[in-house]
Amino acid sequence: MLIIAYSRDERFLARVPFQFDLDPELVEMDRLLDDRKLVLRVTHDLLLSAPQAAWNGRPSTPVEVTLRSSVLRHLMGWSYDTTHEEIVGSAKWRWFCRIYDHSVPNHSTLRDREQLVQPASLHVLNNRLVGLGREQQVTQGRKLRTDGTVIETNIHYPTDSRLLFDSARVLGRLCGEARDLLHPHTPAEKQLFRNRSRRAQRLARHIAQRLRGTKGQKKTENQAQTPYRRLVRLVETVLEQVAEIERRLRRHKSQRALALADLLMQYVPLVRQVIAQTTRRVLEHQNVPAPQKIVSLFEPHTAIIQRGKTAPHETEFGHKLWYSEVDGGIISEYRILKGNPPEPRRWKPSLKNHQKLFRHPPEVATADRGVFSPENEQAARDAGIEYVALPHPGAKSQERQAYEAQPWFRAALRFRAGIEGRISGLKRARHLKRCPNRGETGVERWVGWGVITNNLVVIARRLARRHRSKRSQQ
Numbered sequence: 001m002l003i004i005a006y007s008r009d010e011r012f013l014a015r016v017p018f019q020f021d022l023d024p025e026l027v028e029m030d031r032l033l034d035d036r037k038l039v040l041r042v043t044h045d046l047l048l049s050a051p052q053a054a055w056n057g058r059p060s061t062p063v064e065v066t067l068r069s070s071v072l073r074h075l076m077g078w079s080y081d082t083t084h085e086e087i088v089g090s091a092k093w094r095w096f097c098r099i100y101d102h103s104v105p106n107h108s109t110l111r112d113r114e115q116l117v118q119p120a121s122l123h124v125l126n127n128r129l130v131g132l133g134r135e136q137q138v139t140q141g142r143k144l145r146t147d148g149t150v151i152e153t154n155i156h157y158p159t160d161s162r163l164l165f166d167s168a169r170v171l172g173r174l175c176g177e178a179r180d181l182l183h184p185h186t187p188a189e190k191q192l193f194r195n196r197s198r199r200a201q202r203l204a205r206h207i208a209q210r211l212r213g214t215k216g217q218k219k220t221e222n223q224a225q226t227p228y229r230r231l232v233r234l235v236e237t238v239l240e241q242v243a244e245i246e247r248r249l250r251r252h253k254s255q256r257a258l259a260l261a262d263l264l265m266q267y268v269p270l271v272r273q274v275i276a277q278t279t280r281r282v283l284e285h286q287n288v289p290a291p292q293k294i295v296s297l298f299e300p301h302t303a304i305i306q307r308g309k310t311a312p313h314e315t316e317f318g319h320k321l322w323y324s325e326v327d328g329g330i331i332s333e334y335r336i337l338k339g340n341p342p343e344p345r346r347w348k349p350s351l352k353n354h355q356k357l358f359r360h361p362p363e364v365a366t367a368d369r370g371v372f373s374p375e376n377e378q379a380a381r382d383a384g385i386e387y388v389a390l391p392h393p394g395a396k397s398q399e400r401q402a403y404e405a406q407p408w409f410r411a412a413l414r415f416r417a418g419i420e421g422r423i424s425g426l427k428r429a430r431h432l433k434r435c436p437n438r439g440e441t442g443v444e445r446w447v448g449w450g451v452i453t454n455n456l457v458v459i460a461r462r463l464a465r466r467h468r469s470k471r472s473q474q
Helices: 024-032 036-047 063-076 080-088 091-096 107-115 119-135 160-182 187-192 197-211 217-223 225-252 255-283 343-358 374-382 398-404 407-429 439-473
Strands: 143-153 303-305 316-326 330-337 364-366 387-389
Touching: 024 091, 024 439, 036 063, 036 119, 063 080, 063 091, 063 107, 063 439, 080 091, 080 107, 107 439, 119 330, 119 343, 119 439, 143 330, 143 343, 143 407, 143 439, 160 197, 160 225, 160 255, 187 225, 197 225, 225 255, 316 343, 316 407, 316 439, 330 343, 330 439, 343 374, 364 407, 374 387, 387 407, 398 407, 407 439
Parallel strands: 143 364, 364 387
Antiparallel strands: 143 316, 303 316, 316 330
């Protein structure tokens, strides 16, 4: 049965047997999280977690606890285990999460409840925080700056040999589970369930040793041809095993057997893609376009991204992120992009989102030179933006140079540079450089909670500073 919140205990901190002072920013964050619309949106998702969640079953972890513990975890950069331990042993965190003297949910409950909040709801929560920032006069939406970055997925550096080894290892493990379920008796049946991952590991290590220390790409590929062919044939043999095992699991008809057969079939097309791209790239010396490549069996949604950076960061593996920030330091929009789209396409949606949130266009809108195009400049002017600062890349006419030399244009570019620091802070303080969650939905949740937490900190810091200045004046 869903519970919105425990009864408010105003005397909880007064009963603590030692003296301590609450951080003014934490107090302001507590007040912001009291907003009913934030709690209502999280309640909506938790109600959908079960058909009778609203009225039946044992009392659940309250909605307020779910919201506040998720914010706390991303605020401090803790794991679920650490979050549980810290809340148990801290009166301050018990007060902030509104748990008081009640039992603290264990790490698995914290994880499961946080994952019930959908990515679409996180966008709604962030929009509401932007609205709270406007109500508290932290921002008025007069300025807008945008920029992109990359969040890495939690994968190892992809090589063809390692992907082939991962294929043999995962399929071999699943074949072992099928053997325990089907109980083969004859030697021929037992051979069908043979695990070939150790042989695959030796071949992958042999490839790495051959490639290490060689000079020249053609020489490297020629030296690794033989072990690569053996490794490809081995993985193809494993796929033949899997096809027969999958048929036997379907005939078994138990729930566990059918689930295992579905899991095998989930990996088979990915493994076939690994074999195909290895054959084309290594054995046939073809160039495989990035959109046709797979870089992880476990995070197949990962994109190959090149942004013109210097080595060793010239190639990144993850997803492109697009941020829009308004005056006051609040991230008004975040978007996770598919693949590696060009930057000019991201400008117009940002302008529309700003109009939707603030009901008026910004006075100043700016981005880096990658966003520039005559169409984007005209779209901004058509939206009613008075000052549009998109620097022209490459050679410029005298008229363009005079346009970009105007004081307002140069001031707008100085304002735009601030989003670089904001993105750096998101990567360091909110851990948005690399996502530990799995799947595309996991990436969206990780980014959403990170942006929400950062906006809470920005608004709370501004309010706390304002209250301190008022007290000093008195």
